Amino acid sequence: MKPRVVALALTGALILGIGALAFLTRARLTPVERGRRLAEATGCFACHGAEGIRGMANPGRDEKQVPSFEGTLMMYAKNPEEVREWIRDGGTKTRREDPDWQAERKLGVVRMPAFGRRLRASQIEDLVAYVVAVGGQNAPDDSLASHGKDRADELGCVGCHGPGGRLARANPGSLKGYIPPWDGADFTELVSSETEFREWVEDGVGHRFRSNPVAQFFLRRAPLHMPAFKKHLAPGDVEALWAYVTWLRAQPEDQPH
Secondary structure, three states: OOOHHHHHHHHHHHHHHHHHHOOOOOOOOOHHHHHHHHHHHHOOHHOOOHHHOOOOOOOOOOOOOOOOOOOOHHHHHHHHHHHHHHHHHHHOOOHHHHHHHHHHHHHOOOOOOOOOOOOHHHHHHHHHHHHHHHHOOOOOOHHHHHHHHHHHHHHHHHHHHHHOOOOEOOOOOOOOOEOOOOOOOHHHOOOOOOHHHHHHHOOOOOOHHOOOOHHHHHHHHOOOOOOOOHOOOOOOOOHHHHHHHHHHHHHHOOOOO
């Protein structure tokens, strides 16, 4: 084979390899994770605290501090539409039309800005998805799935996977550079069935990845590794966790949940 032909073949193979790697490592972020990143970039965490879970002091207001997305959210927004109004307009329609609330608002040193003219409608929807997820406003009615959500909290799963297992926290060196959320498209690349889900939960890795050299390369490089929970599980835990993940993945992506 002529040297020129060999060079062209090698160049083509290199281009294909780079393209395949780019395809495999492409980010596939959910609305919730896009919302978290946007909230950080937009300055929301300056007042609402890291990831929106600890509001700063707000002298002058009766409540004394900026509300967090977690815990106190229901005092300010009872549904996704009201969350949307807060983000877009700086307050719900009912509050903005209330003279008493307007007077009280002026007493605080910190006031919620209106982002309607700063952000696109799609960005506001991502922020709504994130706030609703952190606030836990939508939970499964099914008792087994609800128990699975509670066990995810108790076992510490949300430390890495975020509230409800829905964030893509950074994990440098891993295949995607982040921990895949349970409701994201990346999840099915790692977990194809309940059996494989059990392997990850009990042993810290799916069995098909143990003998895969490419998978092992990225698993070894990553600083964060899935723990093996086998010794810490109660009977029925895996089934409950899987029920919650199944419920979560069945929710429409365009609906905050």
